[in-house]
Amino acid sequence: MNRSMEAHRVLALKGYNVQSYGTGTAVRLPGPDARTPNVYAFGEKSYKEIYEDLAQKNYDLYHSNGLLNMLQRNMKIKERPQKWQIQPDIDLNIIFTFEDRVFDHVVEDLNNHSSITNAPCHVLNLAVRDNQEESVIAAQEIAFFLKELETYGEDWEDHMESAISKFEARYNRKLLYALCFL
Numbered sequence: 001m002n003r004s005m006e007a008h009r010v011l012a013l014k015g016y017n018v019q020s021y022g023t024g025t026a027v028r029l030p031g032p033d034a035r036t037p038n039v040y041a042f043g044e045k046s047y048k049e050i051y052e053d054l055a056q057k058n059y060d061l062y063h064s065n066g067l068l069n070m071l072q073r074n075m076k077i078k079e080r081p082q083k084w085q086i087q088p089d090i091d092l093n094i095i096f097t098f099e100d101r102v103f104d105h106v107v108e109d110l111n112n113h114s115s116i117t118n119a120p121c122h123v124l125n126l127a128v129r130d131n132q133e134e135s136v137i138a139a140q141e142i143a144f145f146l147k148e149l150e151t152y153g154e155d156w157e158d159h160m161e162s163a164i165s166k167f168e169a170r171y172n173r174k175l176l177y178a179l180c181f182l
Contacts, residue, residue: 010139042083
């Protein structure tokens with residue numbers, strides 16, 4: 001939730017049409033200890049309701065660990081967490097993930113669905129540690145990548161490999177890449 005929503009925020013501010021989704025079975029947020037996460041079913045609670053629930057459970061803990069601030073940011077972006085697998089047919093050109101496991105899940109999901117439009121969808125993964133600092137940096141790096149693609153105009157898809165190479169050279173970070181079809 002932290003990585004994708006920070007990227008959502010930054011890219012939306014730069015004028016991109018952005019959507020963000022979770023791929024897990026539920027929204028899982030840190031709890032009072034590692035064995036007791038806070039779990040919310042997708043679609044059941046808004047970010048505001050999750051915020052209120054955590055603030056009621058232990059305001060000091062969730063304020064000090066940054067969860068309440070993260071949820072306040074998310075409330076400004078969209079109403080509630082959305083689950084990738086339950087979205088109706090969506091029209092996306094590029095999908096960014098921030099964890100290898102999520103990348104694999106999204107690619108597998110796209111490859112297992114019958115292609116309706118046969119439109120290309122470029123799936124990229126930038127591995128990012130799930131903390132605020134790394135999320136902010138990654139969001140800016142993704143914005144640079146998209147700006148680079150824009151320099152190619154209408155033929156941007158023909159230059160995906162080149163844009164990936166430039167990104168990797170500039171940031172010394174690896175992007176996983178798969179071409180799928182919607």
